[in-house]
Amino acid sequence: MGERRIQHSLVTHDEHDDRHYGAVHVPVYDSSLFTFPSVAKMDRADEEGSYTYSRGNNPTVNELERKLALLEGGERARCFATGMGAISAAVLSVVRAGDHIVCVNQVYGPAKRLMGEYLQRYGVETDFVDGSDLMAIEAAIRPNTKLLYLESPSSLLFELQNLKACAELARRQGIRTIIDNTWATPCYQNPLKYGIDMVVHSLTKYAGGHSDAMGGVVIGSEQLIGELDRNELVLLGAVMQPQVAALVVRGLRTLPLRMERHQNGAMAVAAYLASLPFLDRVRYPGLPSHPQHQLAEEQMSGYGGLLSFEAGLDREKLIRFIDQLTYFRIGFSWGGYESLVSLQERIVDPPGRNVPVVRLYIGLEEPGDLIRDLTAAFQSAGFHD
Ligand SMILES: Cc1ncc(COP(=O)(O)O)c(C=O)c1O
Numbered sequence: 001m002g003e004r005r006i007q008h009s010l011v012t013h014d015e016h017d018d019r020h021y022g023a024v025h026v027p028v029y030d031s032s033l034f035t036f037p038s039v040a041k042m043d044r045a046d047e048e049g050s051y052t053y054s055r056g057n058n059p060t061v062n063e064l065e066r067k068l069a070l071l072e073g074g075e076r077a078r079c080f081a082t083g084m085g086a087i088s089a090a091v092l093s094v095v096r097a098g099d100h101i102v103c104v105n106q107v108y109g110p111a112k113r114l115m116g117e118y119l120q121r122y123g124v125e126t127d128f129v130d131g132s133d134l135m136a137i138e139a140a141i142r143p144n145t146k147l148l149y150l151e152s153p154s155s156l157l158f159e160l161q162n163l164k165a166c167a168e169l170a171r172r173q174g175i176r177t178i179i180d181n182t183w184a185t186p187c188y189q190n191p192l193k194y195g196i197d198m199v200v201h202s203l204t205k206y207a208g209g210h211s212d213a214m215g216g217v218v219i220g221s222e223q224l225i226g227e228l229d230r231n232e233l234v235l236l237g238a239v240m241q242p243q244v245a246a247l248v249v250r251g252l253r254t255l256p257l258r259m260e261r262h263q264n265g266a267m268a269v270a271a272y273l274a275s276l277p278f279l280d281r282v283r284y285p286g287l288p289s290h291p292q293h294q295l296a297e298e299q300m301s302g303y304g305g306l307l308s309f310e311a312g313l314d315r316e317k318l319i320r321f322i323d324q325l326t327y328f329r330i331g332f333s334w335g336g337y338e339s340l341v342s343l344q345e346r347i348v349d350p351p352g353r354n355v356p357v358v359r360l361y362i363g364l365e366e367p368g369d370l371i372r373d374l375t376a377a378f379q380s381a382g383f384h385d
Pocket residue numbers: 082083084085108155180182183201202203204205214215216333
């Protein structure tokens with residue numbers, strides 16, 4: 001509770017700042033470059049910490065980075081144009097040709113392709129393992145393993161990894177750890193305190209919070225983020241625009257408040273879904289029936305708005321259900337104000353018999369309205385007790 005109060009102040013309170021004429025919200029420095037009154041002054045730009053060019057540093061983007069580092073308890077943060085920009089930069093900052101990655105198998109799809117397919121071109125191999133099984137992670141480690149990539153909870157089946165145990169295992173073997181912490185946000189999970197090296201977020205989700213901006217961030221130690229800053233940020237150049245940074249700073253002001261609301265709504269919807277006898281599996285780490293609920297309680301201080309369920313193999317029936325929903329709009333993202341639904345699948349062995357999974361994102365609407373919407377859609381799609 002105490003920790004949460006600090007977070008509220010971190011996002012709502014800015015000190016008076018004469019550099020901005022006392023402006024209460026950080027101004028948008030929408031300038032690609034910064035000029036100098038003399039060559040001598042330009043020559044001293046680095047030592048004086050002056051801004052020169054916005055692909056490297058921009059005051060508005062830096063302000064967002066300062067806040068995100070504080071929220072995650074990291075020394076430094078660097079922002080990117082998207083979450084994938086942040087993930088690619090973080091991964092590339094660790095691996096070299098000939099290296100090996102161990103990655104959890106429920107990881108976000110494009111991150112899986114980056115490590116499992118794309119990086120093969122550069123001689124980097126990846127093994128995907130069941131992240132809930134520490135022994136499977138340990139067994140996958142090779143002498144050339146340089147990175148353990150985590151996502152906890154994952155964003156379709158909500159599988160968790162034991163962050164402290166993973167960090168200790170990796171440190172013992174000199175392996176770097178990266179986690180995608182987008183689901184829990186810095187409000188509800190701070191992986192750096194368990195010894196994870198770098199945290200990535202898609203800011204497109206909860207941090208932006210209004211489905212009108214894309215962004216990403218990597219947070220970690222001065223040393224690791226410094227290296228990434230000199231190389232992947234400036235060389236690949238997928239940097240965040242200052243206009244977007246100001247939108248995300250604005251989003252952060254209400255992040256703790258919105259997360260409470262998403263959590264309460266998702267808890268109510270998850271409990272309702274869990275009470276329906278015609279649903280097979282309702283997956284939400286906040287439910288006591290979640291197989292890793294105990295671990296979730298230990299390493300997270302709250303829950304997000306994303307959950308999923310299964311209801312047999314009849315895809316057409318699920319499509320009828322989804323098409324009947326009025327509050328839930330059909331779409332893939334999450335983290336904004338609006339509730340969303342998408343039909344995805346759980347991959348099973350043998351291939352070809354994948355199980356349809358409905359993913360719901362609980363926005364800021366009244367939970368009662370959402371439950372009424374779901375009830376009506378289940379009925380008209382032919383789901384009965
Ligand atoms: C868990 C997770 N991580 C990362 C990303 C990538 O973020 P972005 O779309 O901002 O590149 C997403 C996007 O859906 C996501 O769901």
